[in-house]
Amino acid sequence: MHIVDGALAGPVLAVGAALAAAGVAYGLKKMDYDHLPQVGVLSAAFFVASYIHLPIGFSSVHLILNGLIGLALGWAAFPALLVALILQAVFFGFGGFLVLGVNTFNIALPAVLMYYVCRHGITASSPRIAGIWGAIGGAGAVTLTTLMVAGSLALSGEAFWLAAKATLIAHIPVMVVEGFVTAAAVLLIRQVKPEFLNIPEEWQDA
Amino acid sequence: MLKSLWRIAFVSLLSVNVALAHNVVGGVYAIGTTIEGEAGFSNGDMAQAGTPVLITDAAGQAIAEVLTDEEGFFVFEATQRIDHHFKLDMSSGHVLEMILPAEELPASLPGGTSIASAPSNLTTTASVSGVDTVVLQQMIEQAVAKQVKPLRKELAAYKEKAGLQDLLGGIGYIFGLVGLGIWLRQRKQDKQQDKARASVS
Numbered sequence: 387m388h389i390v391d392g393a394l395a396g397p398v399l400a401v402g403a404a405l406a407a408a409g410v411a412y413g414l415k416k417m418d419y420d421h422l423p424q425v426g427v428l429s430a431a432f433f434v435a436s437y438i439h440l441p442i443g444f445s446s447v448h449l450i451l452n453g454l455i456g457l458a459l460g461w462a463a464f465p466a467l468l469v470a471l472i473l474q475a476v477f478f479g480f481g482g483f484l485v486l487g488v489n490t491f492n493i494a495l496p497a498v499l500m501y502y503v504c505r506h507g508i509t510a511s512s513p514r515i516a517g518i519w520g521a522i523g524g525a526g527a528v529t530l531t532t533l534m535v536a537g538s539l540a541l542s543g544e545a546f547w548l549a550a551k552a553t554l555i556a557h558i559p560v561m562v563v564e565g566f567v568t569a570a571a572v573l574l575i576r577q578v579k580p581e582f583l584n585i586p587e588e589w590q591d592a
Numbered sequence: 593m594l595k596s597l598w599r600i601a602f603v604s605l606l607s608v609n610v611a612l613a614h615n616v617v618g619g620v621y622a623i624g625t626t627i628e629g630e631a632g633f634s635n636g637d638m639a640q641a642g643t644p645v646l647i648t649d650a651a652g653q654a655i656a657e658v659l660t661d662e663e664g665f666f667v668f669e670a671t672q673r674i675d676h677h678f679k680l681d682m683s684s685g686h687v688l689e690m691i692l693p694a695e696e697l698p699a700s701l702p703g704g705t706s707i708a709s710a711p712s713n714l715t716t717t718a719s720v721s722g723v724d725t726v727v728l729q730q731m732i733e734q735a736v737a738k739q740v741k742p743l744r745k746e747l748a749a750y751k752e753k754a755g756l757q758d759l760l761g762g763i764g765y766i767f768g769l770v771g772l773g774i775w776l777r778q779r780k781q782d783k784q785q786d787k788a789r790a791s792v793s
Contacts, residue, residue, distance in 0.1 A: 393687045419777050426770030430763045437759055473765055477758035
C-alpha cells in the first residue's frame with residue numbers, strides 16, 4: 387500500500403502533500419480531544435499492523451486497518467494515520483518522506499469515506515447488520531485505497547488498468563481478511579465499548 | 593585488500609535501497625569487472641524474470657539495459673571505471689535504485705565519462721611478470737567476492753528486518769504524542785479555569 391520515493395511524479399507528490407495537509411488540518415480541527423487516547427491507540431494499531439505479516443498461500447499480506455480507524459475516528463483518521471506513517475517510514479523504511487503526503491491521503495481518505503458510508507450501518511440494532519456494515523467498511527477502505535494507489539501511479543505515467551489490476555488482485559486476500567477483522571472488531575466494540583464507535587447509548591435500550 | 597573488502601561490504605549495504613510495504617530490496621556487487629546484482633521484495637520473492645534493469649552513469653546517461661533472470665539476478669560487464677547507477681521498475685510503484693561506485697571496479701578499466709580510446713595497452717605492454725600479478729589479483733578478487741557474498745546478503749537481510757525494538761519504539765512515540773496532546777489540553781483547561789476563577793473573585 388505504501389508507494390515508494392521515486393515512483394511518483396513531482397506534481398502528484400505536491401498535490402498529495404497539499405491534500406493530506408488539508409485533511410490533517412481538518413481532522414485536527416474536528417477531533418474531539420476527549421478521544422485523543424483512542425486516536426493514539428488506533429494510530430499505534432495501524433503502525434503495528436503493517437509489521438505483522440500473515441502468510442496466505444505463497445505470499446504474505448498485512449492488515450491495513452484503515453477501515454476500522456475510519457469507522458472509529460472519522461476525520462481524526464488523517465492525523466492518526468499521518469503519525470503512524472511517519473513512524474513506519476522512520477522505523478521500518480516503508481514508503482518515504484517525499485511520498486508521505488500521497489500515502490497519507492490514499493489511506494486516510496477511504497477511511498473517512500467509509501466513516502460516512504457505514505456510520506449508520508454499524509449502529510444498527512441488529513448485530514448481524516452491524517457486522518455486515520463493518521465488513522463493508524473494512525473491505526471497502528482497502529479497495530478504495532488500492533484504487534487510489536493505482537490512480538497515483540497512473541497520474542505519474544504508469545498504465546492505470548495494469549497497475550490497478552495488479553494491486554487489486556494482490557489485495558483480494560487483504561480485503562477478505564480486513565472485512566472479517568473489521569466486522570469482528572465492530573461487534574466486539576459494540577459489546578464492550580460502544581462509545582468508542584461514537585455509538586449513542588440508546589440503541590442498546592431500544 | 594581487506595580494506596577494500598570492507599568497503600565493498602559497506603557500500604553494498606548502502607546500496608540496498610529501502611522501499612515498499614513489501615519493501616524492495618536488492619544489491620549490486622563488483623567481482624572484477626563483472627557487476628552482479630539482484631533485486632526482489634523483502635518477503636523473499638525475487639523480481640520477475642525479464643524485468644529490465646536500466647544502467648546509467650552519474651549524469652543519468654544510459655549505458656546499457658540488461659534483464660533479470662528467474663531469480664532476480666542480473667549481470668553486467670563494466671567497461672568503464674565510473675559510478676554505475678542501476679534502476680529497476682518492478683511495476684506497481686516498486687522502484688529500486690542502486691549505485692555501484694567507481695572505486696569498487698578494478699583500476700585496470702578506463703575511467704572518465706567518455707569511452708576512453710584505451711590506455712589499456714599500458715597493462716598489456718607491461719612486463720611479463722606484471723601480467724601474472726594482474727591475473728593473480730583478479731583471481732583473488734573473485735575468490736574473496738564469492739566467499740563474502742553470502743555474508744553480504746545476510747547482513748543486508750538483517751539490516752532490512754525491523755525488530756521488536758523498532759516496534760516498541762514506534763508505539764512509544766505514539767503514546768508519547770498522545771500524552772503530550774493531553775498535557776497541552778489539560779494546561780489550557782487549567783488556565784481557563786484559573787481565569788474563570790479570577791474573574792469570579
